Amino acid sequence: MQLFDTARGAVVPFEPGPEVRMYVCGITPYDSTHLGHANTYLTYDLLIRRLEDLGHSVKLVRNITDVDDSILPKARELGVDFLELAATETARFHRDMQALNTRPVFEEPHATSWVTEMVDLIETLAEKGHTYVVDGTVFYDVSTFPSFGALSGYGEATMIEFAAERGGNPDDPRLRNPLDFILWQPSLDDEPSWPSPWGDGRPGWHIECSAMSMGILGPTLDLHGGGSDLIFPHHECSRAQSEAANGVTFANHWMHTGMVAYQGTKMSKSLGNLVFVSELSKTHDPRAIRLALMGHHYRSDWEWFDDDIATGARLLDRLHHAARAAGGPDPAGYGTRVRDALDDDLDAPAALHALTELADAILEGGDDPAAPTVLGELGALVGIDLGAAPAPLA
Numbered sequence: 001m002q003l004f005d006t007a008r009g010a011v012v013p014f015e016p017g018p019e020v021r022m023y024v025c026g027i028t029p030y031d032s033t034h035l036g037h038a039n040t041y042l043t044y045d046l047l048i049r050r051l052e053d054l055g056h057s058v059k060l061v062r063n064i065t066d067v068d069d070s071i072l073p074k075a076r077e078l079g080v081d082f083l084e085l086a087a088t089e090t091a092r093f094h095r096d097m098q099a100l101n102t103r104p105v106f107e108e109p110h111a112t113s114w115v116t117e118m119v120d121l122i123e124t125l126a127e128k129g130h131t132y133v134v135d136g137t138v139f140y141d142v143s144t145f146p147s148f149g150a151l152s153g154y155g156e157a158t159m160i161e162f163a164a165e166r167g168g169n170p171d172d173p174r175l176r177n178p179l180d181f182i183l184w185q186p187s188l189d190d191e192p193s194w195p196s197p198w199g200d201g202r203p204g205w206h207i208e209c210s211a212m213s214m215g216i217l218g219p220t221l222d223l224h225g226g227g228s229d230l231i232f233p234h235h236e237c238s239r240a241q242s243e244a245a246n247g248v249t250f251a252n253h254w255m256h257t258g259m260v261a262y263q264g265t266k267m268s269k270s271l272g273n274l275v276f277v278s279e280l281s282k283t284h285d286p287r288a289i290r291l292a293l294m295g296h297h298y299r300s301d302w303e304w305f306d307d308d309i310a311t312g313a314r315l316l317d318r319l320h321h322a323a324r325a326a327g328g329p330d331p332a333g334y335g336t337r338v339r340d341a342l343d344d345d346l347d348a349p350a351a352l353h354a355l356t357e358l359a360d361a362i363l364e365g366g367d368d369p370a371a372p373t374v375l376g377e378l379g380a381l382v383g384i385d386l387g388a389a390p391a392p393l394a
């Protein structure tokens, strides 16, 4: 299998051992699962399905970021406890992931259950000279990690710009370098806090994923994934602190998914134009969502249009009808085409194209009873169960 590796900037062989240790950054449970999340998690789900098809066993760890700079203000705004908000939204996320037929995770750590390990990790970084403390806030000193920036490949100006946009504060006067980031900070009065050698407080966002991934999967991952907006600062910082602490490669392969916009505009919470899986699932079979997303390559940025769901639903109908037919043409070669497409940097659109061609050929006629069976098997390989009739439209 060949996959694009963000760190190397090229499509390279992905050749893990029999057991694949995979970490994908999970949700901050303060709002529903939107299509951007679905696009990301279905991408790794498709990868896992092909790896299992190849005989690997995959340990997927996908965390729940139940304490960070975005869930606490939201809980405050709603007047609820942050853990209550997290529990509600996590339950909704699980329903969405189940509806989309994603493979079960090996473990789903909650950040709030791993604070002791985070403190230990920060202490290790402190002992090795990678940190400094200002008024109870512990910062990571990027000047102590010479290859900082090597994952993203971004220049300093871009890194500063993205840090400001994505949760950092490069103008913080306490910083020695604008790219230094918070490992630990004192909590505000109404925020949760945990004891630490630097005073009561809470962890920074990046240290959470490092502690959870190394705690469950060990110091080196076969593959680390997430949306491309996590490349910097989140993954760059995760890599810097993990490798500084352990002295070994943090992830052998970095895989990132493109961003989904909505009808010409960036999909964002602040613009109020998020398209939610739970909403789409009220009116359409969730398999139609999956099919609609498969029409885009995971690395491309693309736009969702309102009629995309109807296109997905029509395709589901066609595939389902074909899978129930009595016969079709000789299906030899279709399985190879689908698998070759997936092995070519997880080319879901090409795999879907082969699947659709087989369905169309079946609908044109033929008497080989193996054809509908093969179609059903290939559907299952890409996560589309063609056994059940499409849900009627609401």
Ligand SMILES: [Zn+2]
Pocket: 024, 025, 026, 209, 234
């Ligand atoms: Zn993460």
